[in-house]
Amino acid sequence: MMADRKPLISGNWKMNQNHFEAIQLVQKLSYALTKDDITAVDVSIHPPFTDLRSVQTVLEADKIPIALGAQNCHWEASGAFTGEVSPAMLQKLNVSYVICGHSERRQLFGETNEDVNKKVKAILKHEMTPIMACGETLEQRESGEMEDHIVDQVLEGLAGVKKDAVGGLVIAYEPIWAIGTGMTATPDDAQQMCAFIRQTVEEKFGAAAAKAVRIQYGGSVKPGTAPELMNQPDIDGALIGGASLSAEDFAHCIQYRLR
Ligand code: PEP
Numbered sequence: 735m736m737a738d739r740k741p742l743i744s745g746n747w748k749m750n751q752n753h754f755e756a757i758q759l760v761q762k763l764s765y766a767l768t769k770d771d772i773t774a775v776d777v778s779i780h781p782p783f784t785d786l787r788s789v790q791t792v793l794e795a796d797k798i799p800i801a802l803g804a805q806n807c808h809w810e811a812s813g814a815f816t817g818e819v820s821p822a823m824l825q826k827l828n829v830s831y832v833i834c835g836h837s838e839r840r841q842l843f844g845e846t847n848e849d850v851n852k853k854v855k856a857i858l859k860h861e862m863t864p865i866m867a868c869g870e871t872l873e874q875r876e877s878g879e880m881e882d883h884i885v886d887q888v889l890e891g892l893a894g895v896k897k898d899a900v901g902g903l904v905i906a907y908e909p910i911w912a913i914g915t916g917m918t919a920t921p922d923d924a925q926q927m928c929a930f931i932r933q934t935v936e937e938k939f940g941a942a943a944a945k946a947v948r949i950q951y952g953g954s955v956k957p958g959t960a961p962e963l964m965n966q967p968d969i970d971g972a973l974i975g976g977a978s979l980s981a982e983d984f985a986h987c988i989q990y991r992l993r
Pocket residue numbers: 746748908912913914915916952953954955973974975976977
């Protein structure tokens with residue numbers, strides 16, 4: 735991790751925790767973290783939509799310095815989109831980060847790079863930070879299509895975004911074969927792909943954007959694997975699913991520098 739990019743460790747709770755459980759989890763997490771942890775690392779948590787208001791209330795009432803995040807949003811600010819949640823609604827709840835293009839959304843709900851691009855722009859327009867996820871399948875890795883696939887996801891996802899805005903974004907590199915499988919990419923493989931993403935950003939958006947953009951690794955990050963991953967020069971944080979559902983494990987990932 736380069737000194738001038740503050741790491742961001744994000745907990746993606748996926749479709750887990752009702753709003754009572756969410757309050758307990760965030761309180762436990764706040765007890766497990768020290769002031770130093772939060773000074774060294776930015777932390778965001780991404781509960782399901784139904785928990786956001788409850789979690790926001792706890793974070794704000796107890797002055798817990800953890801950023802509120804969402805897992806997805808629509809690109810329109812309002813309208814006839816049954817079942818969707820708008821970026822304007824998230825902004826009103828003081829959401830700071832919104833994940834878009836998670837592989838589960840792409841694979842299970844048919845989200846395309848074009849959809850992700852509309853979401854990235856809408857999230858920025860509503861003054862929140864997108865965490866744009868990208869990643870290859872095992873087949874794509876083994877057949878040598880991995881790099882082209884990542885370039886398409888990154889460039890199509892960021893099409894039309896201004897250079898200055900790109901520097902403020904977060905990109906999460908999440909190899910699909912590593913998500914929820916217990917198979918973490920090796921620190922070298924993860925570093926290589928995060929460096930490749932940074933180079934892709936540099937070629938399209940320039941050196942300043944590439945130097946500033948934060949690139950997370952995601953895929954079965956656990957307390958035991960976090961330190962070596964986080965010590966790689968192009969890995970600026972982690973997007974964590976399973977391990978973020980345990981306050982203790984998530985806190986230990988955030989405390990990677992002590993391990
Ligand atoms: C994720 O949800 O983005 C993720 C990486 O999950 P897990 O840590 O469980 O692999």
